[in-house]
Structure formats: structure tokens, C-alpha cells
Amino acid sequence: MWLINQEHQLPIFWQEGDAYSLFYAPGYLVVAAQTLAAGLWQDLQQPEPHTPTARRLHQWAETAVRARQAALTTPFAPVCLTLYLHTQCNLGCPYCYADPSPRPTPRLEVTAVYAAARLVAENCCQQQRPFTLVCHGGGEPTLNQLHLAQVLAGVQAVAAAAGLSLFRYIATNGVMPTAKAYWLAQQFDLVGLSCDGPAAIQSRQRPLVNGQGSTPYVERTARILHEHQTPLHVRVTITPFSVRQQVEIAEYICRRLQPEEIHVEPVYHAGRAQTAVLPDTNQFVDHFLQAQQVAATYGARWLTSGSRLQEIHGPYCHLFRDVLHLVPGGAATACFKTGASPQAGQQGLQIGQMGDGRFSLNRPRITALRQQLHPLPPSCRDCFNQYHCARDCPDSCPLEDGETAVPSFRCQVQKKLAQAQLTQMGVALWAKARVQDGIAEGRVMTEIMRL
Ligand code: SF4
Ligand code: SF4
Incomplete structure (x- = not known):
């Protein structure tokens, strides 16, 4: 005590x-x-x-x-641009908090991305910090390669015009054709690959939408990333089914995918897993600590984001993390759980939007949300x-x-x-x-x- x-x-x-x-x-x-x-x-x-x-x-x-x-109290001045490009996905994970569609969905407008990138670039210049671009979930961000390429090219141009270095991160499920994996390896500075463990776990927790296993694709993408020497992290979701298999998961990921870091999250009680049973607390912690030791023997860090003694932090709200997060429809949202602009508006989470060719922030809303969340x-x-x-x-x-x-x-x-x-x-x-x-x-x- x-x-x-x-x-x-x-x-x-x-x-x-x-x-x-x-x-x-x-x-x-x-x-x-x-x-x-x-x-x-x-x-x-x-x-x-x-x-x-x-x-x-x-x-x-x-x-x-x-x-x-x-x-x-410090004014919100984002130096990281996070994008949900759409809400379509080629996997059918039963626990997904974003609950994406297997069919095409509206895409994030590139004009909004470029305008938001200019706003972020101004902040980066003022604070003398690099520009960070994060292409993330809501769906699988690599599904529309042309759209992703347009977004990347536009943000790169904005950063270059401002004389800023650009750090590009993408979170992906890794299920993609070989040629796209090679392209991805060239386009990003760090790739976060989602994998829940060996095939028996992965097939159950992260199947393709047609129900087949995704393991061969994930392993191939990891191999290609290594071939290209693109740094790789792995994201693992732990469910009641996999909670006691964390040592095996660590062994498998370290041997087959060879990431530098493994980010382990207990399943979110949200989206498709809104009413799901959470893992047992003691089992999660005991097996987490054992798996951490196993990962360390391979030189990999086994981490979780909820408690980070190395940082002063609170909940994941973007308002406290210098992150401008755009969703399809072009709105900026305060919360990573928001999938699209109408949702951000309905939930009172919309903190910015395009207008007259510029991206502007809703300062009174930001202040009010910060006061509620802090x-x-x-x-x-x-x-x-x-x-x-x-x-x-x-x-x-x-x-x-x-x-x-x-x-x-x-x-x-x-x-x-x-x-x-x-x-x-x-x-x-x-x-x-x-x-x-x-x-x-x-x-x-x-x-x-x-x-
Ligand atoms: S939620 Fe976090 S800060 Fe609050 S009592 Fe629990 S461990 Fe402590
Ligand atoms: S608004 Fe903040 S505290 Fe609430 S769910 Fe979103 S990230 Fe978490």
C-alpha cells in the first residue's frame, strides 16, 4: 500500500x-x-x-x-496529423472497436488532408519539431493504394515546402498483395503490423472477411518489410481466449515477425466488443510479465499503453497529445474512437473543419472538452x-x-x-x-x- x-x-x-x-x-x-x-x-x-x-x-x-x-493550459497546437482514410476493412475481427465495413466506404477528402497538413506544418515550424504523419485504422488504410499515395504525396509536399522533416507511420493488418507490401516498405518510416499470435489464435481473432486465415499474408508482409529494412512494430490484442497464451504469442512474434517492439492491448470494450467479456486481471498481468521476459531474450520490448511510467500521460484524447485527427467527411475529432465526421458532430467531439480553403480549429470546443476530460x-x-x-x-x-x-x-x-x-x-x-x-x-x- x-x-x-x-x-x-x-x-x-x-x-x-x-x-x-x-x-x-x-x-x-x-x-x-x-x-x-x-x-x-x-x-x-x-x-x-x-x-x-x-x-x-x-x-x-x-x-x-x-x-x-x-x-x-497550453494552447492546442498539433504537430502530428493522424488520418482515418475510410472505414473499409478486408478482415473480420470479432473484437474490432471501429466496426468497419467489408465494402467501400466514403474516403477522407484529400483537400481536407492538405489543408490540415498546412496547419500542422505551421505548428511544427513554430515549435521546431518534425512533422509526424500517422495513417491508421477505422479500416485498413492500405486498401485504396491510389488514395493513400495521393495523401502521402500531398503531405510530403507540404512538409518539404515548410523545410520540415516528415516521419511517416502506418498501422496495417498486413493482408495485402506482395507488390503493395514492397511499395509500403518504401513509403513509410515505421510500420505497425497487427498480429495476435500463431495461426490458431490469429485465425480465430483476425480472420479474413471470408473466414479464412490471415497468417501467411502477415508473415509475408513482415518478411518484405525486413528485406527493405523498414522498422517494424507489432500490435497484439489480448482476449480471454488468448490471455494465458502470451508467452507463446511472444515466442511466435519474435521468431517469425522479428519486430523491435510489441504493443500489447487488452481488447477494448467498444464497437463489436461492446459487450464482450474482458480477460481476467491477474491472468493478464501474470502472463504479460512472463511474456515480457521472453520478448526481452529476443531483444524486443513487450509494452502496453495504458500504464507508461516513462511518461506523464492520461487518457488517449488527442487534445492533450498534439494530434490533429481527421476522419472521412473532413472533420477533426478529439477521440480516436470516432470513425467519421457525422459521428464526431453528434458526439460533440468535432474540433476542426475546412472552411475557405483553410483548416480551422474550434477553440471554444477544444477548451470545453479539455476541461471535461482533464x-x-x-x-x-x-x-x-x-x-x-x-x-x-x-x-x-x-x-x-x-x-x-x-x-x-x-x-x-x-x-x-x-x-x-x-x-x-x-x-x-x-x-x-x-x-x-x-x-x-x-x-x-x-x-x-x-x-
Ligand atoms: S485508474 Fe489508474 S490512476 Fe486511477 S486508481 Fe486506477 S491505476 Fe490509479
Ligand atoms: S474522449 Fe478521450 S477519454 Fe474518452 S474514449 Fe476518447 S480518448 Fe478515451
């Missing part, structure tokens, strides 16, 4: 163990021998602590508080993980459901994974502390990032 420093309302936490205590401020961990722990805790209650260790914990905590507040639920206010947690997003949302029900599945998973990471780091620090003065410290986060 973690105690929070209530005295100065700073996020500093204390957890007692048998031989030593852990002290944590977002991004910074201290281990202290039990004989020193009470004194350190007392020092942490002072407005100006005496010991350098307590002062550092204060500084990290204050920086985290400022970073979180800045996410609310506050920490009361149930999270004493939690050591509150600066690193996506909370219950996307299973439930403050805009739809009011206060998050805690402890939900995601809350429990995120807390256990964060605890496991801190415990592991604490063990390593304790080995150092014993040969020093009974105290050792370490950074969990290398830099403070915006939410």
Missing part, C-alpha cells in the same frame, strides 16, 4: 517493505533502509526539505504537477500511478459515462503493471543502497513529456 504526502498536495508516495521502503514521485524512485524511512518521510513533509534526496523527490513531483497542468477522478487522487495512467479509456469515457468506475479491469491491470515495474526497479536499487548509505535513487523517466 502506498501512502501519499498530503501535506503539500504533492504526488509523493511511500511504500513500506520488509527490508526497505520505496519512495516515489512521478518519474523518480528512491529506496531507503527501513531505519531511515520514517526520517525521510518526515523531511518530505517540510516545505523546504533538508536532505538532497527529499529535495529531489519534491522537484520531480512539482515538475509533474506543472506538466499535467500545462496539458490543460480532471482526475476522485478514485485516482491517492493513487501512485495517477500521472502514468490512461485510466478507463477507452472502455469508458468521462464524456459518456460520468465518473470512472474503479477498480475497473483497466485500473487493476495498470496499477499492477506499474507496481511490478517499480518493485523490480526497487530490487535493483536496493542492491546499490546496501553498499552505499542505505539510500539509492533512480530515474524512471528520462524527460518530462507533455500528457
Whole structure:
């Protein structure tokens, strides 16, 4: 159990163990021998602590508080353009949150893309940051190659005209003809390939729309990407069916697909999986940690996005992440779950649109949504993980459901994974502390990032 420093309302936490205590401020961990722990805790209650260790914990905590507040007050100035090109897909995954169509659907208008790209490029120039382009789901973004090529060419032209370097990412299911896979490998700087594991799992969870397996296509696309030396990440969705097979999934993906990173997400309670049963919490965490070790033996990182101790972050809302996300119909949406413009409008999530040849942002709407989405639920206010947690997003949302029900599945998973990471780091620090003065410290986060 973690105690929070209530005295100065700073996020500093204390957890007692048998031989030593852990002290944590977002991004910074201290281990202290039990004989020193009470004194350190007392020092942490002072407005100006005496010991350098307590002062550092204060500084990290204050920086985290400022970073979180800045996410609310810094004007929204996106430097990443995310595109849902359409909502058509060639797979029939039973858990898909986007619930796409197997038939052609309206495409995102290229004029809106180019106008939005110009807006993003202005921000990138002002902030001296590269331009990031993300072509993502809602459907399979590679299905209409000509449309994708037009989008890429237009955004590349905008970035080049502004003298910006462009980073191009695409998330794909990998089911495509050989020639298209070669083309893709040349067009993108990083490819995120969705694969849920060996054929027995993949065929059940990610079949083609005609019910056949997709494994041979995914493996072939991965091979082509490697041939071209295009960096590859893999996205895995874990369901109750696959939750206890994470070690086998890690083995398979590392051997056959050989990605640098594997992003593991428990199935979203949304779209086609709106009423689906979620995996068991303990099973998810136990098997996740085992699979993480297996992946590490192959040099691959096994990660999940809900709890990232390396970053200060909250839910996935674009409003806090410098992301301008366009959907078919040309609207910009605040939420990644939105598939098309009418939906964004109906749900009050539309934050920008084309007008008079320019893409403009709806600032009052952005401010109002930020104020609704930013506050920490009361149930999270004493939690050591509150600066690193996506909370219950996307299973439930403050805009739809009011206060998050805690402890939900995601809350429990995120807390256990964060605890496991801190415990592991604490063990390593304790080995150092014993040969020093009974105290050792370490950074969990290398830099403070915006939410
Ligand atoms: S579901 Fe809600 S909390 Fe999650 S990204 Fe969308 S708007 Fe944000
Ligand atoms: S959702 Fe759970 S783990 Fe996340 S901050 Fe809230 S209480 Fe902590």
C-alpha cells in the first residue's frame, strides 16, 4: 500500500517493505533502509526539505504537477496529423472497436488532408519539431493504394515546402498483395503490423472477411518489410481466449515477425466488443510479465499503453497529445474512437473543419472538452500511478459515462503493471543502497513529456 504526502498536495508516495521502503514521485524512485524511512518521510513533509534526496523527490513531483497542468493550459497546437482514410476493412475481427465495413466506404477528402497538413506544418515550424504523419485504422488504410499515395504525396509536399522533416507511420493488418507490401516498405518510416499470435489464435481473432486465415499474408508482409529494412512494430490484442497464451504469442512474434517492439492491448470494450467479456486481471498481468521476459531474450520490448511510467500521460484524447485527427467527411475529432465526421458532430467531439480553403480549429470546443476530460477522478487522487495512467479509456469515457468506475479491469491491470515495474526497479536499487548509505535513487523517466 502506498501512502501519499498530503501535506503539500504533492504526488509523493511511500511504500513500506520488509527490508526497505520505496519512495516515489512521478518519474523518480528512491529506496531507503527501513531505519531511515520514517526520517525521510518526515523531511518530505517540510516545505523546504533538508536532505538532497527529499529535495529531489519534491522537484520531480512539482515538475509533474506543472506538466499535467500545462496539458490543460497550453494552447492546442498539433504537430502530428493522424488520418482515418475510410472505414473499409478486408478482415473480420470479432473484437474490432471501429466496426468497419467489408465494402467501400466514403474516403477522407484529400483537400481536407492538405489543408490540415498546412496547419500542422505551421505548428511544427513554430515549435521546431518534425512533422509526424500517422495513417491508421477505422479500416485498413492500405486498401485504396491510389488514395493513400495521393495523401502521402500531398503531405510530403507540404512538409518539404515548410523545410520540415516528415516521419511517416502506418498501422496495417498486413493482408495485402506482395507488390503493395514492397511499395509500403518504401513509403513509410515505421510500420505497425497487427498480429495476435500463431495461426490458431490469429485465425480465430483476425480472420479474413471470408473466414479464412490471415497468417501467411502477415508473415509475408513482415518478411518484405525486413528485406527493405523498414522498422517494424507489432500490435497484439489480448482476449480471454488468448490471455494465458502470451508467452507463446511472444515466442511466435519474435521468431517469425522479428519486430523491435510489441504493443500489447487488452481488447477494448467498444464497437463489436461492446459487450464482450474482458480477460481476467491477474491472468493478464501474470502472463504479460512472463511474456515480457521472453520478448526481452529476443531483444524486443513487450509494452502496453495504458500504464507508461516513462511518461506523464492520461487518457488517449488527442487534445492533450498534439494530434490533429481527421476522419472521412473532413472533420477533426478529439477521440480516436470516432470513425467519421457525422459521428464526431453528434458526439460533440468535432474540433476542426475546412472552411475557405483553410483548416480551422474550434477553440471554444477544444477548451470545453479539455476541461471535461482533464480532471482526475476522485478514485485516482491517492493513487501512485495517477500521472502514468490512461485510466478507463477507452472502455469508458468521462464524456459518456460520468465518473470512472474503479477498480475497473483497466485500473487493476495498470496499477499492477506499474507496481511490478517499480518493485523490480526497487530490487535493483536496493542492491546499490546496501553498499552505499542505505539510500539509492533512480530515474524512471528520462524527460518530462507533455500528457
Ligand atoms: S474514449 Fe474518452 S477519454 Fe478515451 S480518448 Fe476518447 S474522449 Fe478521450
Ligand atoms: S485508474 Fe486506477 S491505476 Fe489508474 S490512476 Fe486511477 S486508481 Fe490509479
